[in-house]
Amino acid sequence: MATRIRPSSKRCAVIGGSGFLGRHLVERLVGRGYTVSVFDIRQAYELPGVTFHQGDLCDKQALLSALKDVPIVFHCASPAPGSDDRALFQRVNIDGTRTVIQACLEAGVQKLILTSSASVVFEGTDIKNGKEDLPYAKKPIDYYTATKIQQEKLVLEACSKEKGFLTVAIRPHGIFGPRDPQLVPILVDSARRGKMKFIIGDGSNLVDFTYVENVVHGHILAAEHLKAESPLCAQAYHITNDEPVRFWDFMSQVLVGLGYSAPRLHLPYALVYGLSLLLWLIALVLRPLVHIKPTFTPMRVALAGTHHFYSCARAKQDLGYRPPVSLQEAIARTVESYPHLRQGA
Numbered sequence: 001m002a003t004r005i006r007p008s009s010k011r012c013a014v015i016g017g018s019g020f021l022g023r024h025l026v027e028r029l030v031g032r033g034y035t036v037s038v039f040d041i042r043q044a045y046e047l048p049g050v051t052f053h054q055g056d057l058c059d060k061q062a063l064l065s066a067l068k069d070v071p072i073v074f075h076c077a078s079p080a081p082g083s084d085d086r087a088l089f090q091r092v093n094i095d096g097t098r099t100v101i102q103a104c105l106e107a108g109v110q111k112l113i114l115t116s117s118a119s120v121v122f123e124g125t126d127i128k129n130g131k132e133d134l135p136y137a138k139k140p141i142d143y144y145t146a147t148k149i150q151q152e153k154l155v156l157e158a159c160s161k162e163k164g165f166l167t168v169a170i171r172p173h174g175i176f177g178p179r180d181p182q183l184v185p186i187l188v189d190s191a192r193r194g195k196m197k198f199i200i201g202d203g204s205n206l207v208d209f210t211y212v213e214n215v216v217h218g219h220i221l222a223a224e225h226l227k228a229e230s231p232l233c234a235q236a237y238h239i240t241n242d243e244p245v246r247f248w249d250f251m252s253q254v255l256v257g258l259g260y261s262a263p264r265l266h267l268p269y270a271l272v273y274g275l276s277l278l279l280w281l282i283a284l285v286l287r288p289l290v291h292i293k294p295t296f297t298p299m300r301v302a303l304a305g306t307h308h309f310y311s312c313a314r315a316k317q318d319l320g321y322r323p324p325v326s327l328q329e330a331i332a333r334t335v336e337s338y339p340h341l342r343q344g345a
């Protein structure tokens with residue numbers, strides 16, 4: 001049964017509220033009676049109870065007008081992880097997060113909840129039941145992850161009981177669900193181009209995937225439990241479905257649910273990883289002449305061929321977190337939500 005919490009305040013802002021996770025968060029907050037300010041570079045929808053502020057989070061003045069009289073801020077904006085624009089990641093995830101913190105302090109915001117990522121500890125090798133005290137990756141798998149590490153450090157270091165500014169980081173993993181622009185669309189696009197015939201490795205690697213509503217639940221619990229005397233201050237929390245699943249079983253269930261064939265043939269992990277590195281290097285060298293975007297990037301191959309699942313024990317203990325939607329139910333709802341991606345549609 002879900003924990004019942006009495007919200008301390010009914011106003012909040014969601015930076016990145018037009019995005020996949022951000023919009024689900026906004027919808028749930030409105031459903032719980034919050035008045036929400038969305039701050040995003042784009043406005044993707046309209047909703048009663050929600051005010052939109054269109055702007056770049058690197059612009060402090062623009063942020064300040066959205067954060068006026070707002071005690072709680074959720075920061076879930078980021079450039080798409082698949083981008084290869086290093087300067088953009090630096091500008092938005094690092095410099096922009098500094099600006100968000102500065103704006104929160106100037107506006108008198110009391111709580112900042114950051115959407116980080118469980119990948120901040122992932123180096124491309126197995127993680128089994130990883131806890132939050134694992135060290136940050138020394139060699140992050142890509143530039144997106146490198147900047148998520150810096151972003152999380154900035155937010156947690158900014159926590160100050162003296163200033164009345166409390167911060168916490170939520171680390172989800174492999175978010176999926178209706179309107180996800182990444183996981184299912186990339187998977188289906190690969191299947192349609194005949195690229196989902198192979199299983200990388202022996203297919204036994206266990207991975208966490210997290211239904212978007214469970215991620216939202218974790219964020220709201222964090223916001224409502226974050227108090228000066230609580231253990232949450234300056235802490236990071238893994239939020240997953242808490243049901244590690246074989247990566248290739250998960251992919252197969254989604255593919256079969258949408259009418260595509262499941263991958264069957266096995267390829268050695270080292271071979272595919274080596275090829276993906278080679279392709280990535282070729283794409284880098286040719287970039288001045290032609291822009292190639294390989295499907296199987298080294299990052300995706302590492303995620304597809306290793307164990308990476310995380311313990312939610314800290315979130316269970318401090319937040320009372322239990323994933324409200326099971327993995328099977330989540331997959332069914334997700335498949336149902338993509339009629340346009342079905343085979344033959």
Ligand SMILES: NC(=O)C1=CN([C@@H]2O[C@H](COP(=O)(O)OP(=O)(O)OC[C@H]3O[C@@H](n4cnc5c(N)ncnc54)[C@H](O)[C@@H]3O)[C@@H](O)[C@H]2O)C=CC1
Binds near residue numbers: 015078096116171175
């Ligand atoms: N999708 C996933 O599997 C995971 C995502 N995350 C994190 O969750 C958060 C949300 O991710 P998604 O909803 O999947 O991404 P998304 O791309 O759907 O949403 C990100 C939003 O941020 C906005 N944004 C980007 N740059 C901005 C800027 N300079 N100023 C204002 N707004 C800006 C975009 O317009 C977009 O609406 C991100 O912080 C991401 O790093 C963490 C773990 C896994």
Ligand SMILES: CC(C)=CCC[C@@H](C)[C@H]1CC[C@H]2C3=C(CC[C@]12C)[C@@]1(C)CCC(=O)C[C@@H]1CC3
Binds near residue numbers: 119
């Ligand atoms: C091998 C192949 C082409 C699989 C298709 C699915 C992938 C696109 C997803 C499988 C795991 C996903 C994942 C993320 C993005 C989409 C996948 C690679 C993240 C990198 C998104 C941002 C994060 O913070 C971590 C995620 C880890 C899992």
